Amino acid sequence: MTSVRYAGSPLDTEAPLSVALVGCVDDAHQADDLGALAAALGKRGHAVTAYIRHQGEQTLSAAGYQVHAIGLGRAAPVPAGDALAASGELAAALEDAWRHAVPDVVHAYGWLPGVAAQLAARRHRLPTVQSFHGVAAPAGPTADRARLETALARGAAWVTVASSADLEVLSRVRHNRSSVSLVPAGVDAERFAATAERAVDPHCRIGCLAPNDRLYEDVSRVLRVLPALGDSRLVVGTTGPAGRPDGADRKALQQLAAELGVAHRVTCLGHLRTDDVAKALRGVDVLVSTPTAAPDPGVVLAAMAGGVAVVAHDVDALADVVIHDVTGFLVPPHDVRELTVALKRLQSETFRREGMGAAGRTRARSRYSWDQIAVDVESAYRQAVRATI
The missing domain is CATH 3.40.50.2000 (Glycogen Phosphorylase B;)
Known part of the structure; x- marks a missing residue:
């Protein structure tokens, strides 16, 4: 017709x-x-x-x-x-x-x-x-x-x-x-906005919220640099369709954390729905996102909307979203040294971390x-x- x-x-x-x-x-x-x-x-x-x-x-x-x-x-x-x-x-x-x-x-x-x-x-x-x-x-x-x-x-x-x-x-x-x-x-900036002052914590809390089909790939990269980050804590969560099996990845990550001697510094939140992501991001100081290709920038945008500084791989949409040295740091994929340096800087420089978080919040609200x-x-x-x- x-x-x-x-x-x-x-x-x-x-x-x-x-x-x-x-x-x-x-x-x-x-x-x-x-x-x-x-x-x-x-x-x-x-x-x-x-x-x-x-x-x-x-x-x-x-x-x-x-x-x-x-x-x-x-x-x-x-x-x-x-x-x-x-x-x-x-x-x-x-x-x-x-x-x-x-x-x-x-x-x-x-x-x-x-x-x-x-x-x-x-x-x-x-x-x-x-x-x-x-x-x-x-x-x-x-x-x-x-x-x-x-x-x-x-x-x-x-x-x-x-x-x-x-x-x-x-x-x-x-x-x-x-x-x-x-x-x-x-991004829904209001949904992910910080609701109150972040709780004072002597340890830098690093968040890694990875899709459940890339859980081991993404989190293992951060786990391997955690021993070089003093007493920083790592908060892990999975996103993506609920019910997708990731038990083998979880077990492998637990074993890797034990081998590296950092298991006591890792908290696993399990699978996160959208509201859970908002709550998780309010409990971290830095978000790290390390996919190697075709990333969904949703979690990174949510972190920026909540005033969280970001360390991300310099790939695809993440290279557009994160402004290097302004809202966070972009690092080359597979470059462990650069990832470690970026996280160390944000771990030790609270003022820089908070400034990047504020810049990210402004960018998320105005552009995204x-x-x-x-x-x-x-x-x-x-x-x-x-x-x-």
């Missing part, structure tokens, strides 16, 4: 848009981010419907945007090679929904929603915005995923990426940079608030509409 669309109001920079957000929510963090963006766009006057591949019923959220849960079973990850087959049913559901409520623009997060959204949008002649994250990872995507991402990037009216590194990659894929924009991750991200996303929407009409 071809929908009749008028070229007037969507082009007006003041006119509200009808927006279809398409995503697969397979963990609480993704759900929080999608909901936060939808709410921020709603505050700007846009009519937003989030189409989620999950079991449920259509409801009106308290934040003032629609949630349309498409009942295609559990929202489990799908291999890139199976994306075309898996996306067919989702595309059919979207096409049916848009017969009754035609959006001005369609915004897809991830490649599976992207395939379905572009299939359904093409039938209605709707402009699409495709968001990517982590395409510049050094290991690179699988061959299937690389082909799929190339097709999605070239098929969308506009593309957004989460880091400067991704911007370079997608600009080459599309053969120009004019229809690709950088839209970073956002969801209100600001909504402004960036709205600009991409209007560019996509202009490119399509």
Whole structure:
């Protein structure tokens, strides 16, 4: 079915848009981010419907945007090679929904929603915005995923990426940079703000909150430098989908801590939900984030919003978020010496640590608030509409 669309109001920079957000929510963090963006766009006057591949019923959220849960079973990850087959049913559901409520623009997060959204949008002649994250990872995507991402990037009216590194990659894929924009991750600064003065503790408390599929990889790096950090304490927590097994990693980390003689200086908080992350960050003086590729900067942004200084690997989105020697320190991946030096400086220089925390809080609120991200996303929407009409 071809929908009749008028070229007037969507082009007006003041006119509200009808927006279809398409995503697969397979963990609480993704759900929080999608909901936060939808709410921020709603505050700007846009009519937003989030189409989620999950079991449920259509409801009106308290934040003032629609949630349309498409009942295609559990929202489990799908291999890139199976994306075309898996996306067919989702595309059919979207096409049916848009017969009754035609959006001005369609915004897809991830490649599976992207395939379905572009299939359904093409039938209605709707402009699409495709968001990517982590395409510049050094290991690179699988061959299937690389082909799929190339097709999605070239098929969308506009593309957004989460880091400067991704911007370079997608600009080459599309053969120009004019229809690709950088839209970073956002943070709810109020949710992660420090609620009171930090408790006085004679020991520097270093936090390492790692995704549960990278628990050993990330935490072991910090554990190995802990003996060089005087009497500093290490606070460990895991993020990511609940229920993902990480028992073997926990056991290996406990053994490593014992071998290094620092087990008594390590506290493990277990799996953390979003509110748990906020509480954990209020109990540390420094956050360290040491992924080697495609990091989700969410925890780093949360730490900055709470006034916590950050030591992070100089990769992908983290290289954009953390301003070296201002909001924290950026260190090269696998450089144990630089990681140790950075942590030692923050351990011993309380004034520097607090100053970096204050600078990070200002940066998180001004550049990465969801209100600001909504402004960036709205600009991409209007560019996509202009490119399509």
